[in-house]
Amino acid sequence: MAWNEPGGGNKDPWSGGGDQGPPDLDEVVRKLQERLGGLFGGKGGGQGGPSGGPGRDLSLRLIGVAVAVLVVIWLASGIYIVGPAERGVETRFGELTETTGPGPHWHIPAPIESVTKVNVDEIATFSHKASMLTQDENIVDVELTVQSRIQDAANYLFQDQNPEKTLRDATVTVVRVTIGGSKLDYVMTEGRSAVAVTIKERIQALMDQYKTGLEVTTVNMQPAKPPEQVKAAFDDAIKAREDKERIENQAEAYANEVLPRARGEAARIIADAKAYRDKVIAESEGEAARFSAILTEYQKAPEVTRERLYLETMEQVLGDNAKVVLDVEDGGNSxxxxxxxxxxKQSATPAQSGQAVSAPAAATPASASGAGEAMPQRIVDRERRTR
Structure with missing residues (x-):
């Protein structure tokens, strides 16, 4: 007889015997609705009918709103703002995903993604002081200050465990190598700036090699000090170097003053020489032309030209003489x-000063008359000979 036939006792093979049946699904939903309604202030038990009615719908809506609000709050927690001097490093489950610049940004909220802000404009400074051995086996006290900042935020956070310690260790190594390869006089005098530049470049090379993300901005090296036993001698050497520079500057200033003057004087002398050359050449050319003209005239009338040259020459020779001598022809007296x-005119000057002046002796009548008769004729003869 089947279990569901009359007289079968209503025994089904899944009940395990007895009168207990399977749990009612509607009863389970109702109980769950009552519990949730109690949490949100609702009333339980039978007011909404078998399926819960309006109370169940209100509870589900409240749950949805609460979940939506929580989701919005969770998503809004991923908004962050990076300052002008900062860089944001985003990681997803600890792995680097992106580096962001200044401004507002968003990332998937925790625990999926996180962001770390790094100040890249802040300058970090530390000092290093030590006694070191130079190339010429002298001991020198060196003190310097190293300034650095973060250049690559991602490398700074993930590539090196302690970038600041790496920078200090690299500074110690580079300073010893650089000072050990230089001489004491060079480190203490004119080579101090060059040594500082070399140290900065070598430290930066090590920082790039180790990917620390740091940039060495400045290396300020203080004046190196010698040992106390020889400090006086080194002070004298520094003073001598300063005196040398001062004298060289004075000599250069004097040279800058004298050389332009000498160049101007040389240019003036050269200009005068050129002018004198041009003058002599012009005079020589004029004399040559004059000689050629005289030669032409001489060839035409030798006697007249010879007499003319003689008279011109005597005029040049005796032109400044105050006395005039006339040649008297026909055996007359000169x-x-x-x-x-x-x-x-000569006697007027002593007379004005109060001195007595004697009048010149008067000529004798005979000589005066003779001069008056002969002078005009001789002057006419002279003019004829000249022509």
Missing amino acids: LMYLPIDQML
């Missing part, structure tokens, strides 16, 4: 011509 006007 007559001396006295320039009375010049003698009066």
Whole structure:
């Protein structure tokens, strides 16, 4: 007889015997609705009918709203703002995903993604001081200050465990190598700036090699100090170097003053020499042209030209003489011509100063008459010979 036939006792093979049946699904939903309604302030038990009615719908809506609000709050927690001097490093489950610049940004909220802000404009400074051995086996005290900042935020956070310690260790190594390869005089005098530049470049090379993300901005090296036993001698050497530079500057200033003047004087002398050359050449060319003209005239009339040259020459020779001598022809006596006007001018000066002046002796009538008769004729003859 089947279990569901009359008289079968209503026994089904899944009940395990007895009168207990399977759990009612509607009863389970109702109980769950009552519990949730109690959490949100609703009333339980039978007011909404078998399926819960309006109370169940209100509870589900409240749950949806609460979940939506929580989701919005969770998503909004991923908004972050990076400052002008900062860089944002985003990671997803600890792995680097992106580096962001200044401004507002968003990332998937925790625990999926996180962001770390790094200040890339902040300058970090530390000092290093030590006694070191130079190339020429001298001991020198060196003190320097190293300034750095973060250049690559991602490398700074993930490539090196302690970038600041790496920078200090690299500075110690580079300083010892650089000072050990330089001489004491060079480190203490004119090579101090060059040594500082070399140290900065070598430290930066190590920082790039180790990918620390740091940039060495400045290396300020203080004046190196010698040991106390020889400090006085080194002070004298520094003073001598300063005196040398001062004298060199004075000599350069003097040279800058003298050389332009000498160049100007040389240019003036050269210009005068060129002018004198041009003058001599012009005079020589004029004399040559004059000689050629005289030669032409001489070839035409030798006697007249010879007499003319003689008279011009004597005029040049005796032109500054105050006395005039006339050649008397036909065996006459020579007559001396006295320039009375010049003698009066010479005697006027002592007379004004109060000195007595004696009048010139008067010529004898005979000589005066002879001069008056012969002078005009001789002057005419002279003019004829000149022509």
